[in-house]
Amino acid sequence: MSEKSIAHWTDDEELLSKFVLHQLSAAEETRLSSHLRSCTRCQLAVDDEVRVVAGVRHAGRLNLKRQLGSRLARGKQHAAAAVPRRISVGSIPWSRVASLAAVLAILIAVGVYNNWFGSNYRNSITQHEIVQEQPIRPGEPEKKQVPSTELELDKTIGQSNRVNEEAGSHTKSMVRVEPLKGKSEAYSPGKDEDLRQSITASPTQNSRDEIAVGNSRKSEYQVNLSDQAYSSAEQGFWVEGRIISAEGTNSGAVNNGPSVERQDQMGVAAAPQSGLKKEHEQLLRNRVQQTPIEFSLDQRPLSSLPQSFQNRQMQGAGTVQTLIKNSDDTVQLTLYLESPLPDSELRTADVRIVGDDSLVLSLPNKQIGYRLPPAIQNQVNMKLRRQ
């Protein structure tokens, strides 16, 4: 090739491309390269061409990569569509499963809590609690109760939901009555002992007779079972207490021993009227030698009662729905009140058995009388006999 032909050989587009693409022979390449050493213009042309080639090849690779990626993706889709999807551990949305499990655990916890807390006030009926169903109508002579030994009582476990509808009288469950002892949860042991000693011995027929209250006043001391004790689905024994006196209880003075005195100090409720007061005092005297039985007091809002119970309390003015429950050590009285009593009143409250079928709860401002269901009475008697 002549010098003229080699000069600015980069003007030949095809030659330039072939040079850059190494499509020339080695000898040709060497010759043309030597020109570049002395020709800036050609060198620049070659540099430009090299950049274009590099850029276009880069674009080509990118394009091919893109096409390859699309093909691979399409292939995966076809493979996934063709083969039944197997659930693998990796495909399980574990985060979603964990979220659902957490929600389920919370729901179960709430349900368990509600169920436990909702029934927290119920005492479980022990194997020694039974159900007695002995309707007693107001004004009628007390029916002879079915004799209930402890063994017989045990046989009727689990029957706590049976309801005797006769004359509105319902008894549900019987509470084992431990040694009587008027106490509230805040009582101190020393006071408990005093109170224990102040309660008289087991009721006898004579004692019953000595309870000189006429039928008309009987309800003031005794709970008429036919009206007041009734069933509930709860475990325990529902008794409707009658408010005997709403006056202060410090006025009475029953001088039958230290315990009685102590009762005065603690605010034994006075009889609402003088005649009743005397009868009450008589009762106290009769009971002063009795062996005390453990009691404990609790109070709950009326709103926590089942609706039917609330209605009963609303209907019967001067009544207090009370749940009597028996545990190994104590008999618990849970009062359901419209407005709570101060703790001091509960602390100073007194509970005693009157006769063999009644119970009197003495609070500073009132006395509440309960007619104990026969089963409780029998338990009390048995317990007392053991003492």
Added chain:
Amino acid sequence: MNLFFLNEDVRIIDQIRKGDEEALVTLYRTNERQISAFVASNSGTRDDAEDLLQEALVILWEKVRTGCYEHTAKISTFVFGTVKNLWLRRLARSRREIAMNMELDPMPSNDRSALEEMIESEESIQIADALDTLGDPCRKLLLLFYWEEVSMDEIARRLGFANADTAKSKKYQCKKALQKLLKGLQ
């Protein structure tokens, strides 16, 4: 040498020469596991492995299409070796970039190859973008000519030009347009 694999390789190379991209898909599936394991064991991710394998296959494609591939070993060996070089180069580049970014002064070393690589890479990206801007038929023509190194007669046939000279003329026009675009970007 395993004749089965040799025959398979020959078939694949033949496919590549004919421009059948399915050959690349086959090679990808064949080498995917091995490459993934290698890259993962060398601080790489699954995405890195996929990208590197695709790049290696593209290089293979380019070499075979331009007649620069010498079938002296199994294709999988070539692919693995290419991936390895690409990955090591990438790691080295990232280390240099990290070193450069941390330097407040201009890079102390006289390592210009990395810088030149970056510049060249930047230019290539610009040209690739400009090529996309050009659109068809210039884009296809330039790709066929510069990347696949297809003859002008073949280009004329594929793109519907009258003859090779027409294709050459068109190619010159497209190149000028590309250069004009690049100057505008600079």
